[in-house]
Amino acid sequence: MRTVQDLVTALRTAADTAPEPFDILGGVAARRRRRTRRRHRAAFAAAAVVTIVVAGTLALRGAHGAQPIAARPAMPTTPATQPSWAGAPSPERQPTADEVWPEAVFLMPKKAADGSAYRLQTAISPTEVLVMAEASFEKAGRIEVYDLKAHTSRVVVPMPQHPKGYFEQGAVAGDTYIAWWGTTPESPGWADFWVAPREGGAPVKVGEVRGGLADVDQMAVTRDHVIWSPAAGGVYRMPISGGAPERIPGTDGLWLTDWPSAVDVRDLWYGSGPPSSPETNQSVLADLKTGARKDVGGIRPAGVTGWRCSTTWCYGSDGQSTVISRTDGSAMRTVPGLMLSGTIHGGRFAEGGAGVYDLATGRTGQVMARTAEGEASSRAVGTSASPTLVYYWNALPIVFKDPCAGPSPGTQDCVPAPARPGKDFKVLNLAAIPPPG
Amino acid sequence: MDHTFDDFVRARASALFRYAYVLTGNVDDAADLVQDALLRVGDAWPRVIRKDDPEGYVRTVMARQHISRWRTTRRERLVAETPEHGYIDDRLDADNQLWIEVRGLPPKQRAVLVLRYYEDLPDTEIARILGISPGTVRSQAARALDKLRIRRQAAKEEV
Missing domain, CATH: 1.10.10.10 (Winged helix-like DNA-binding domain superfamily/Winged helix DNA-binding domain)
Known part of the structure; x- marks a missing residue:
């Protein structure tokens, strides 16, 4: 006869000798993308609804001088019976974006007059945002420009009809054109590019690409080209007047950010494969118009990682603080406890978890839907295929419904689902924040 | 994006996988179960992280999913x-x-x-x-x- 101790030992042994899992994090990220592609008309929605972001809470706590909290615990060795992930402290009340930048936060309806849902892409002026209006799951939408001050919108271009399985992706704006690309997520390895006049007009198909070139991360449009960088790096362009795609010389290992800038880190990833790790340092800032290549690694202070530079500002982390300087190395300062991540938006803004941080002024505004009690929940980020200039969230307080709160919890998953009452978003338009000084 | 969630997964994936393995009894289902649970929990991470024991919460979601999945399909996989x-x-x-x-x-x-x-x-x-x-x-x-x-x-x- 066996004993209970035999069972305990058998279970432990089985667990300890279980084959090492493959890349679980990568698997979860891939599933998130796939699921989103199924649920939404466009795959970019994977980046649209961002779940929080406790790092932001921590970052902002740090900004108040509190002890910074390590975001990366060492691999614990405690037995499985004693889960050891430390709970995060409750967030403190931090100024919201509307308090910090009242001139840059606007109310905007979630839906167009005909009921189409708005998905924001980016800002194209201090008062205008580029939006995709999505009629329904199957029906192609249109691209509109919504005026945040006048509360009016104009249709830029109706989306062309496509066979089922085709999805329009994030739109970008240039001086002359609006551009977007489309893909078929269920049969990858193909993409097409489109433009329409910025002032409005008919859509024009620029061309199609296949294979690695179709694995688009970021995009831009000029007066004569659509420009993009695929997941594997390199920056390519295709003439709007028609013609074959070509690689822009000297762009091996670079990814597009804000045209004409390209960098040697991959932070904006919508194609396949992982982004650059947060610790990777950027060392190149290229100007694809002039061909100039700036070494921004030389000004990175020793011991600082996660170095990122726009044409005006750089930041990195020494593990306890964020180190910020101008791209020429001047005006260096250290902000204890602040944690920033990712690409720099609009030349001077970086995401610090629940907030957006202005590298130029040192001000932080939280961009987050909240409950009436002030609990942060979620926000959306513009889904443009360029570093977006808009963040938006539910204007009214959200409500969490806990399916396990009842007297007799069932076996449903107890993951609280937020309800988002009201008809408006609040939108932070980074292009409406005045330049410092 | 939400780096703390990624960090949590990186730090705890191995332990959660072992737990999933003893729950499900095989590698493929274990990987499925961990990823399903993390996918759901990831969406609600701000709420989860505020709990005293986020990992315990993830484990609870996994146990329930394991059971409800079986209830849905009403069949047991053949084990080797x-x-x-x-x-x-x-x-x-x-x-x-x-x-x-x-x-x-x-x-x-x-x-x-x-x-x-x-x-x-x-x-x-x-x-x-x-x-x-x-x-x-x-x-x-x-x-x-x-x-x-x-x-x-x-x-x-x-x-």
Whole structure:
């Protein structure tokens, strides 16, 4: 006869000798993308609804001088019976974006007059945002420009009809054109590019690409080209007047950010494969118009990682603080406890978890839907295929419904689902924040 | 994006996978279960991280998903009869034989055993996690122990 101790030992042994899992994090990220592609008309929605972001809470706590909290615990060795992930402290009340930048936060309806849902892409002026209006799951939408001050919108271009399985992706704006690309997520390895006049007009198909070139991360449009960088790096362009795609010389290992800038880190990833790790340092800032290549690694202070530079500002982390300087190395300062991540938006803004941080002024505004009690929940980020200039969230307080709160919890998953009452978003338009000084 | 969630997954994926492995009894289902649970939990991460024990919460979601998945499909996957590892040590071999039999149990019975003898949880807590009564926990555990020819210990079951 066996004993209970035999069972305990058998279970432990089985667990300890279980084959090492493959890349679980990568698997979860891939599933998130796939699921989103199924649920939404466009795959970019994977980046649209961002779940929080406790790092932001921590970052902002740090900004108040509190002890910074390590975001990366060492691999614990405690037995499985004693889960050891430390709970995060409750967030403190931090100024919201509307308090910090009242001139840059606007109310905007979630839906167009005909009921189409708005998905924001980016800002194209201090008062205008580029939006995709999505009629329904199957029906192609249109691209509109919504005026945040006048509360009016104009249709830029109706989306062309496509066979089922085709999805329009994030739109970008240039001086002359609006551009977007489309893909078929269920049969990858193909993409097409489109433009329409910025002032409005008919859509024009620029061309199609296949294979690695179709694995688009970021995009831009000029007066004569659509420009993009695929997941594997390199920056390519295709003439709007028609013609074959070509690689822009000297762009091996670079990814597009804000045209004409390209960098040697991959932070904006919508194609396949992982982004650059947060610790990777950027060392190149290229100007694809002039061909100039700036070494921004030389000004990175020793011991600082996660170095990122726009044409005006750089930041990195020494593990306890964020180190910020101008791209020429001047005006260096250290902000204890602040944690920033990712690409720099609009030349001077970086995401610090629940907030957006202005590298130029040192001000932080939280961009987050909240409950009436002030609990942060979620926000959306513009889904443009360029570093977006808009963040938006539910204007009214959200409500969490806990399916396990009842007297007799069932076996449903107890993951609280937020309800988002009201008809408006609040939108932070980074292009409406005045330049410092 | 939400780096703290990524960090949590990086730090705890291995432990969660081992837990999923003993719950499901095979590698493929374990990987599925961990990823499904993390996908759901990731969406609600701000709420989860505010709890005292986020990992415990993830484990609860996993246990419930394991059970509800079985309820949905109402079928048990066939388990391989061949051990996945070759052992020389007799002790390990005995463990492995017992593990093979555990894998052959119905999912709910296996879940009760895993929660009780791997997670070391009291029956009341197991009842809460699985959404069944403590009486059902005891009867399921008793049935499973009988099948495995394990002598029941009063002390353990009184926890």
